[in-house]
Amino acid sequence: MGDSSTAPAKTSKDETTTMISSSGWFSGAVTAVNKFWEIMRHGPTVSKDQLVDRLVDGGWLPHFLLRMGIQREFRLRAREIASPNLEAAMARKMGFIEELRASDIAIHTDAANQQHYEVTTGVMAAALGPRMKYSCCLFPTGKETLAEAEDKMLDSYVDKMGFEDGMSLIDIGCGWGAAVLYFAERFPNSRVVGFSNSRTQREYILKLAGENGIKNITVFTGDAATADFGENLYDRMISCEMFEHVKNYDRMMIKAARALKPGGQFLLHIFCHKDTPYHFSEGWMSTHFFTGGTMPSADLMLYFQQRDFKIAKHWxxxxxxxxxxxxxxxxxxxxxxxxxxxxxxxxxxxxxxxVWFNRWQVYYLACAEMFISDDGNTYGVTHMLFEKTKN
Structure with missing residues (x-):
């Protein structure tokens, strides 16, 4: 969305929350319409994108109207990425893969840090569960609490990797430490390493580890695109929703394989489209929250296995x-x-x-609606278990 020609009107904390999260559809709609005409009277040359920016940033659109607009955008996106036949779809995917192979490992990494990973921990803690897991959780019955769903997904990582006490593990893109703290606490004889691009995340993890007497954890910071993860050091590797910020998967997978011991396993957790990859190259989400990001397809990483990896399982x-x-x-x-x-x-x-209280709400709304579009059958999460060959 484009930038507004004038700054949005200041809105109080209480007024903002009331407007954007109003559950009364009629009062919310009336408020939004009134604000629309107020903006148009004072700025007749305002574009559609600028108008939406002002309404969103000012908190004038209740959630039900935002959801309707988001659903419309996803219908438009579905038409944009659709191919007329399988031949065209495959040609498009292969072109996308060749583009990735010619890219840097990652782009706009500074923007990604600013938008998510260097965000003040208190902003994220207000939304996330008790383990601060900033990635998909697991609701087997649909009745779990967020805390229970965090643990369900973490438990699934252990089962899928066959992790045992005494093994070594590195988490690339460890976030606020949900996985590394969980593994380190559950497996006290294991060596657990987290890699983050965020100083604030490292400080948060080490503080929690100290408070809970967890001593078998180390956290490094740096740029994953240029970092050296070592050679033949780890029995297991995990990465949760970091590869969506990567472009050149060939080069990233070489680094991953090098760090694992022969026979070691890498569990990759990524959100994805069921069959069509694309870039986040423009629009509100790209501008404010996912600059330089990629929407992988469920099978995309299968095209980037190096000679040192074989795919063991896929979920x-x-x-x-x-x-x-x-x-x-x-x-x-x-x-x-x-x-x-x-x-x-x-x-x-x-x-x-x-403004950012409202933007974070819209970000969560957009992501929630994306994953439930087509009854949850178009966007989801894939887990891939790669095994390093012993040659």
Missing amino acids: WIHGRHYNQTIEAWLANFVANKERVWPYLIEMYGEENAA
Whole structure:
């Protein structure tokens, strides 16, 4: 979306929350329409994108209207990426793969850090579950709490990798430490290493480890695109929703294979489209939250196995699991308005706190609607277990 020609009107903390999260459809719609005409009267040359930016940033659109607009955008996206036949679809995918192979390992990494990984921990803690797992959780019955769903997904990693006490593990893109803290605590005789591109994440993980007496954990920081993860060091490797920020998977997989011992296994967790990969190259999401990002297809990484890897197993996780995860994050974020507000001011400045309170809500709404589109059968999560060959 384009930039507004004038700054959005300032909105109070209480007013912002009331407007954007209003459950009364009639009052919310009336408010949005009134604000629409107010903006148009004062700025008749405002473009559609600028108008939407102002309405979103000002918190004038209730959630049900935002969901309707988001659903419309996903219908348009589906038409944009659709191919007329299988021949055209395959040609398009192979062209995309060749483009990735010619790319740098990652692009716009500074933007990704600013948008997510260097965000003040208090902003994320207001939304995420108790383990601070910033990736899809697992709801087998649909009735789990977010805390239970975090543990269900972490348990599944152990089972899928066949992890045992005494093994060594590295988590590439470890976030706020959900997996590394879990593995280190559950397997006290194991050596657990986290790699993050964020100083604040490292500080948070080590603080929690110290408070809980966890001593078998190390966290390194750096740029995953240029970092050296070592050679033949680890029995297991995991990466959860970091590869969506990668472009050249060939080069990244070479680094991953080199770090594993012969026979070691790499569990890759990525969100994805069922069959069509694409770039986040423009639009509101790319501008504010996913600059330089990639939407992989469920099979994309199968085209980037190096000679040192073979695919051992491949799973699909239905989109409803991520939808439930993000709906829980959104509910927490709105409910924790008072708690998160000082951190929004710390991160974005007092003049922009309300804007970013609204933007984070729209981000969660957009992601939740994406994963439940087509009843959760178009977007989901895939787990791939790669095994390093012993040659």
